[in-house]
Amino acid sequence: MTDAPHPLAIAEIRLTPILVADPPLLNTQGVHQPYTPRLIIELVTEGGVTGLGETYGDTGYLDLARPLAAALIGRRVTDLNGLPALAAEVCGDSPDATGGDAVHAGGLRGVRTAEKLRLSVLSGFEVACLDAWGRAAGLPVHALLGGKLRDRVEYGAYLFHRWAEHPGGRGERDDWGAALDPAGVVAQARRFADTYGFTSFKLKGGVFEPAREVAAIRALAAAFPGRPLRLDPNGAWSTATSLRVADELADVLEYLEDPAGGTARMAEVAAGTRVPLATNMCVTTFDEIAEAFRRRAVQVVLCDHHYWGGLRATRELAAVCRTFGVGLSMHSNTHLGISLAAMTQVAATVPNLHHACDTHYPWQAEDVLTERIAIRDGQVDVGDAPGLGVTLDRDRLAALHRRWLADDGGLRDRDDAAAMRCADPDWTVPAVPRW
Ligand SMILES: O=C([O-])C(=O)C[C@H](O)[C@@H](O)C(=O)[O-]
Numbered sequence: 001m002t003d004a005p006h007p008l009a010i011a012e013i014r015l016t017p018i019l020v021a022d023p024p025l026l027n028t029q030g031v032h033q034p035y036t037p038r039l040i041i042e043l044v045t046e047g048g049v050t051g052l053g054e055t056y057g058d059t060g061y062l063d064l065a066r067p068l069a070a071a072l073i074g075r076r077v078t079d080l081n082g083l084p085a086l087a088a089e090v091c092g093d094s095p096d097a098t099g100g101d102a103v104h105a106g107g108l109r110g111v112r113t114a115e116k117l118r119l120s121v122l123s124g125f126e127v128a129c130l131d132a133w134g135r136a137a138g139l140p141v142h143a144l145l146g147g148k149l150r151d152r153v154e155y156g157a158y159l160f161h162r163w164a165e166h167p168g169g170r171g172e173r174d175d176w177g178a179a180l181d182p183a184g185v186v187a188q189a190r191r192f193a194d195t196y197g198f199t200s201f202k203l204k205g206g207v208f209e210p211a212r213e214v215a216a217i218r219a220l221a222a223a224f225p226g227r228p229l230r231l232d233p234n235g236a237w238s239t240a241t242s243l244r245v246a247d248e249l250a251d252v253l254e255y256l257e258d259p260a261g262g263t264a265r266m267a268e269v270a271a272g273t274r275v276p277l278a279t280n281m282c283v284t285t286f287d288e289i290a291e292a293f294r295r296r297a298v299q300v301v302l303c304d305h306h307y308w309g310g311l312r313a314t315r316e317l318a319a320v321c322r323t324f325g326v327g328l329s330m331h332s333n334t335h336l337g338i339s340l341a342a343m344t345q346v347a348a349t350v351p352n353l354h355h356a357c358d359t360h361y362p363w364q365a366e367d368v369l370t371e372r373i374a375i376r377d378g379q380v381d382v383g384d385a386p387g388l389g390v391t392l393d394r395d396r397l398a399a400l401h402r403r404w405l406a407d408d409g410g411l412r413d414r415d416d417a418a419a420m421r422c423a424d425p426d427w428t429v430p431a432v433p434r435w
């Protein structure tokens with residue numbers, strides 16, 4: 001007679017790639033595509049409980065997610081410390097997975113490596129395990145992480161220069177209109193503040209020449225006096241330009257995010273300014289921490305559980321930053337409500353998260369949840385419902401999956417430069433430093 005399977009053992013995993021509508025947001029590489037890929041993970045235990053996870057859905061991630069899902073069958077959702085080794089064994093470190101030294105297309109995440117892909121895939125499964133475990137135990141995810149320290153997590157408005165619609169009228173059109181100058185950026189910020197109550201603002205830079213972006217930050221400072229402001233050109237500037245902008249905006253910036261690319265340039269900039277430098281580009285794995293901290297290249301690291309390998313790894317990063325007196329904030333790429341719930345649960349447990357977290361969520365009109373997560377007074381409530389506390393809308397999921405199935409492959413991999421070529425056929429990713 002064989003033993004009955006443990007109720008927390010994983011019986012089934014469903015992977016559903018989807019395409020989600022995304023507005024024409026501009027960044028230094030190009031513009032967002034009309035639809036962006038995400039992967040939704042549903043993990044079912046032997047006890048019949050389902051856990052949800054969400055991560056990047058581009059082909060490179062799907063190729064790793066499928067074998068990892070197969071290898072997880074039979075393991076318990078509580079076996080989280082074993083996940084990284086399992087992922088390394090199953091996904092491997094083959095050069096095929098790295099794309100050589102290529103920079104992440106549209107990812108703005110520094111050089112693409114096999115480890116980064118693996119950690120992002122792993123993060124989605126870790127969240128699904130925690131959700132299932134929490135639901136089975138009747139506990140919120142934050143309790144599994146040691147308990148929440150706050151009842152609400154603060155988020156900031158993520159401002160973008162943008163067009164009113166995608167070139168050629170592709171995709172969905174929203175009612176935000178264009179924002180291509182300081183007045184447009186302030187109007188966008190005002191709508192964010194009025195609708196969601198955000199009180200801190202980050203502008204995606206690296207799109208227009210620096211003087212125009214400096215003017216936009218000045219206009220924001222005039223419209224929202226005393227509010228925390230951030231500018232993030234994703235490494236588009238030289239050291240000299242970074243220092244000039246830091247000097248010009250020193251009185252209003254909370255921090256300057258990735259003004260120049262790479263730890264060496266960031267260290268040069270940091271040595272010449274008192275404005276704190278933040279990053280989600282030169283420090284996105286544990287291996288990159290030692291050099292960057294030794295060289296005092298960054299004063300704030302943006303955690304992101306999709307980058308660092310999950311919610312528990314995010315807490316480990318927080319402990320390292322705390323130890324070295326480096327600040328912590330939170331990064332966001334395009335994401336849906338499952339990820340926002342996960343971000344909120346972990347953020348609630350981190351003592352040294354002293355900056356409002358980034359989120360793209362307001363830009364996403366579509367979601368796979370039965371109920372959108374509310375942002376009020378710039379904050380998301382930290383729920384005490386079991387697991388992540390969110391419910392999957394199967395019809396929505398199926399519809400967004402059908403869109404993915406119907407795509408000819410042109411949108412299944414994020415490529416902001418390719419999207420830009422629809423407006424400017426000669427466009428290539430600008431060489432850095434761009435200014
Ligand atoms: O803080 C950041 O660098 C990002 O959020 C990177 C993103 O890729 C953002 O620039 C975007 O979605 O265009």
Ligand SMILES: [Mg+2]
Binds near residue numbers: 234257258280281331
């Ligand atoms: Mg950034």
